[in-house]
Amino acid sequence: xxxxxxxxxxxxxxxxxxxxxxxxxxxxxxxxxxxxxxxxxxxxxxxxxxxxxxxxxxxxxxxxxxxxxxxxxxxxxxxxxxxxxxxxxxxxxxxxxxxxxxxxxxxxxxxxxxxxxxxxxxxxxxx
Amino acid sequence: xxxxxxxxxxxxxxxxxxxxxxxxxxxxxxxxxxxxxxxxxxxxxxxxxxxxxxxxxxxxxxxxxxxxxxxxxxxxxxxxxxxxxxxxxxxxxxxxxxxxxxxxxxxxxxxxxxxxxxxxxxxxxxxxxxxxx
Numbered sequence: 001x002x003x004x005x006x007x008x009x010x011x012x013x014x015x016x017x018x019x020x021x022x023x024x025x026x027x028x029x030x031x032x033x034x035x036x037x038x039x040x041x042x043x044x045x046x047x048x049x050x051x052x053x054x055x056x057x058x059x060x061x062x063x064x065x066x067x068x069x070x071x072x073x074x075x076x077x078x079x080x081x082x083x084x085x086x087x088x089x090x091x092x093x094x095x096x097x098x099x100x101x102x103x104x105x106x107x108x109x110x111x112x113x114x115x116x117x118x119x120x121x122x123x124x125x126x127x
Numbered sequence: 128x129x130x131x132x133x134x135x136x137x138x139x140x141x142x143x144x145x146x147x148x149x150x151x152x153x154x155x156x157x158x159x160x161x162x163x164x165x166x167x168x169x170x171x172x173x174x175x176x177x178x179x180x181x182x183x184x185x186x187x188x189x190x191x192x193x194x195x196x197x198x199x200x201x202x203x204x205x206x207x208x209x210x211x212x213x214x215x216x217x218x219x220x221x222x223x224x225x226x227x228x229x230x231x232x233x234x235x236x237x238x239x240x241x242x243x244x245x246x247x248x249x250x251x252x253x254x255x256x257x258x259x260x
Contacts, residue, residue, distance in 0.1 A: 001153050001260055006187035027130050063133040063186035066235045103190045127128050 003028050003041035006061050008108035010039045013057035016108070019115050020122040021068075026058040065107035068125055069114070130154065130167055133185045135240035137165045140181035143240070146247045147255040150192070152182040184260075189239035192258055196226055196246060 006028075008016070013030050029044045031053045041059050042049050049055070060068070114120045135143065137156040155170050157177025166176075173180035184192060226242045247255050 001188055001191075003153065006153065006185060025128060027128065027133060061128075061133060061185070061187060062190060063235055064128050066186065067128060103187055 007059035
């Protein structure tokens with residue numbers, strides 16, 4: 001697998017950043033080429049990457065989303081979206097389409113949904 | 128979050144290799160030539176600096192290897208009542224196997240690797256060597 005396969009998309013990373021979520025201890029970073037605007041994922045501990053590339057947003061992995069969403073009971077469910085209020089645990093089912101799926105992308109969708117609906121307070125998050 | 132918290136442990140990597148899992152992963156556990164310490168790094172690092180190396184699937188890769196299984200970390204209390212004697216158990220419904228682990232979801236790397244090892248050990252996967260990423 002490539003790093004791009006195990007992290008959220010660039011656009012999701014940008015949206016999460018816009019919510020005020022700030023972590024500098026993610027394993028990967030979305031980076032952008034200053035000349036070509038190409039976007040690529042690099043390991044955060046490679047610093048500096050090169051003259052042409054700059055880190056733009058933290059690129060959250062499946063595991064990191066799992067940690068950010070630990071207050072929620074996230075389950076993978078293939079067929080449909082499903083949300084259930086079970087006592088104080090919000091169960092959010094992530095739609096996984098096809099046999100090969102980017103689970104980080106799916107979890108990012110869950111995270112964005114929870115944030116948009118006021119369930120997540122970025123200031124309280126720990127990674 | 129440290130890389131070590133996102134991949135299976137060196138012991139789990141060795142166990143998966145012993146069980147016949149041969150997958151190409153993003154990171155590998157390798158024993159360093161100089162001081163015999165176990166380190167986690169890229170395949171290139173593992174080949175250049177290691178005496179021996181084992182694939183160290185991360186949470187995302189373990190998720191793909193477990194795609195046909197429904198792994199739950201926070202157990203369902205009603206179901207767990209029936210199986211509380213063990214840390215891990217499975218439940219089959221509509222030909223779909225659900226694996227329950229009595230493990231905190233904060234250590235998802237350990238939990239998923241543990242689930243995969245358990246599934247192979249219990250012969251729910253017949254040919255671990257055919258698993259691919």
